[in-house]
Amino acid sequence: MYNRQGVYDLLNEKGIAFECMEHEPVYTMEEMDAAGITKKGTVCKNLFLRDAKGKIHYLVTAPEEKRIDLKALAGQIGSTKLSFASAERLQKYLCVEQGCVSPFGVLNNDDKSVIVVFDKDLQSDKSVGVHPNDNTASVWLAFSDLKRLIEDHGNKICFASFDRQA
Numbered sequence: 405m406y407n408r409q410g411v412y413d414l415l416n417e418k419g420i421a422f423e424c425m426e427h428e429p430v431y432t433m434e435e436m437d438a439a440g441i442t443k444k445g446t447v448c449k450n451l452f453l454r455d456a457k458g459k460i461h462y463l464v465t466a467p468e469e470k471r472i473d474l475k476a477l478a479g480q481i482g483s484t485k486l487s488f489a490s491a492e493r494l495q496k497y498l499c500v501e502q503g504c505v506s507p508f509g510v511l512n513n514d515d516k517s518v519i520v521v522f523d524k525d526l527q528s529d530k531s532v533g534v535h536p537n538d539n540t541a542s543v544w545l546a547f548s549d550l551k552r553l554i555e556d557h558g559n560k561i562c563f564a565s566f567d568r569q570a
Contacts, residue, residue: 405499406511411536411543414511418553422545429539431503433468441542442468446526447533450505452494456484461497465507465534466523470566480564481521499537506535507550508543516558522551524563 406414415422427439433449436442451464451472460483466472474486491502497518498509510518526532529547536543554561 406508406537408536408538408541411508411511414553415543415545418549420545420549420553422543422549424536425533425542425544426540427542429503431539436468436542441533444542444544445531445533446529447542448507448526450507450534452489452498452505452509453486454489454493455486458489458493461489461493461518462486462521463498463505463507463510463518464521464564465526466566467525469568470523470525471569472566477521477564477566481519481562504535504537504539506537507554508534508537510554510559511557512537513557513559516560519560519562520554521562521564522547523566525565527551527563 430436430439436447441447447468448465449468453462453464464472478486494500497513499512500509510520526547531544532547533542533544
């Protein structure tokens, strides 16, 4: 299972450059702002969603300043109505707790059923910040490396467009 140390070990094993910042547990973007985490670059927020029947699960990752409209997103990715997945589903599919959702969570998705949806604007980011499946640290790495890790694991990736918050 990829816990915080497992994520660090994998990044080192793959020769991926990263920087780690340890901090108090954070559960919201406001708490991340207060802890000074967002000053380091593009911090990502992550949502774990399910379709109307609960058959398809999505991990959505976008810059913290973007607004994620679930209805519009469903249309972009060809899904039925989207809603937040339960804490039980989060544990079952990503092996993380609420507040610790991260793209690294799909490394724990053995059947590779979770679809990862990235905001298209992340593709140009040289450094993005995400939790290493633990909300007491943030990892900074190139978006291209994060994307490649998920591709190598075998989860499907797609891109969507989200608007900046007003």
